[in-house]
Amino acid sequence: MKAAILFEPRSELRIEDVTVSKPGPHEVLIRTAATGVCRSDLHFVDGAYPHAMPCIPGHEAAGIVEQVGSEVRALRPGDAVITCLSAYCGECEFCVTGRLSLCLGAATRRGKGEPPRLTLTADGSVVNQMLNLSAYAEQMLVHEHACVAINPDMPLDRACVIGCAVTTGAGAVFNAARLTPGETVAVIGCGGIGLAAVNAARIAGAGRIIALDPVPEKRALAEKLGATDSFDPSADGTAGTVIELTRGGVHHAIEAVGRPASGDLAVKLLRRGGTATILGMMPLDHKVGLSAMDLLGSKKLQGALMGDNRFPVDIPRLVDFYMRGMLDLDSIIAERVPLADINHAFDRLRQGDATRSVVVYQ
Missing domain, CATH: 3.40.50.720 (NAD(P)-binding Rossmann-like Domain)
Structure with missing residues (x-):
């Protein structure tokens, strides 16, 4: 797949070929339809917040499930989904007391000794996953607790902004x-x-x-x-x-x-x-x-x-608000661009005079 990779802070993202691992037992492979360009990504791109490099930014996305792991029960291929960086384990103190957004999500990531989810196709080196998602890519491999199925009639180029901006x-x-x-x-x-x-x-x-x-x-x-x-x-x-x-x-x-x-x-x-x-x-x-x-x-x-969200419940409700005409997502989106224009979208974000750019994939 093609993905936008950040190799070092304060540099432009480069479009490279990335190999995606097969889904593990609790993982979901998603064909990305759209990704919002969020200021949170800019903090990492511009070096204000640290992250392991190289990595694929992007955390505000929607797409279609392509494959699911053997233990996944709530999702199936063909489902329309919105992803959320608030991946939750379901077992920690925060999860069992209903504060899902505070879960550190360690159990939702692959452990030491397991193959990485993402590698550079050219040399097999590891590409780090940012915020549990890495959504500036044609596919996402995520834990099942990092996405939720939505109404299939929801337009995905609008749905993506629910994953961060609207949820927050x-x-x-x-x-x-x-x-x-x-x-x-x-x-x-x-x-x-x-x-x-x-x-x-x-x-x-x-x-x-x-x-x-x-x-x-x-x-x-x-x-x-x-x-x-x-x-x-x-x-x-x-x-x-x-x-x-x-x-x-x-x-x-x-x-x-x-x-x-x-x-x-x-x-x-x-x-x-x-x-x-x-x-x-x-x-x-x-x-x-x-x-x-x-x-x-x-x-x-x-x-x-992230707005103290409980996204498996909150996101479908927000989708319903949009479908009923109560939530205006169309006005929030300023432009739609291809992945090749991701650096242009970040430049617009730095200028601060636009609302939301959305990357769409063919």
Whole structure:
């Protein structure tokens, strides 16, 4: 198969031939249909987060099952699936207490002494799998607990963005914030994750949804997806305007971009008793905090890895929201490109003026 390989940080991905192993007992071989280009991948490509090299990035994908291992029971060839990096073992403390997204997933990867899932066809050397998936490739070999079957009528070029952006953004609203109808929410950063949070807040019945992004086109798109108000967070006085508009601050602030200033703004916008939820991948040495007065005002700060998802349940529901016209995925996708244009898609992501690029495979 063809795959986009990162051989070293801060370099372009190269399209190479990769050999895929046969599925083990609990593994699934998927023919990739579409892969979203997510900012999380960019953190690894640009060297902000470490990873073993060479590797195939990509973690937001949808496709069709081609083969299943001998012990796989919930999936069969021909199933349409969405993958998720939150591969879960089903046995650890996090899994048995319903916090699947926190599972470290060691049991879902091949162990020492087992053949690798991916190797370079040219010389047989190991290609590391990123985030349990490695989705910038024509095929994926994953553990059965890293994907879920979906409605076969769901368009796969839209389905792929559910695997990360929508699961994370909507999960922040439904699972982490547990937004109550009528509450106010501010979403900071209107990329794929932020726009999904805006859309989910509308579905959840938020009283006021405030979108904050420096790019006018993204603010306009947020309003299309349900934002009642939108502002440029870099403009003077924006925080004060939002606090005045909401009569003391928002009930929920969701940070969806991963910049230190955005985390600080999320805390600043809270009313007494409000909760800030950080979704973005901040610089590894950065800290977001609450002041003594924030604590006295019962303000809360939390992370929500992948939206605190339970993806085997959450993803089919999100697909259903799309099929019923409640979840707008079409507006989130800015362009569809072939695998050969993956570096172009990353360049657009670095510019920060587009929403989601999706790689499609022929």
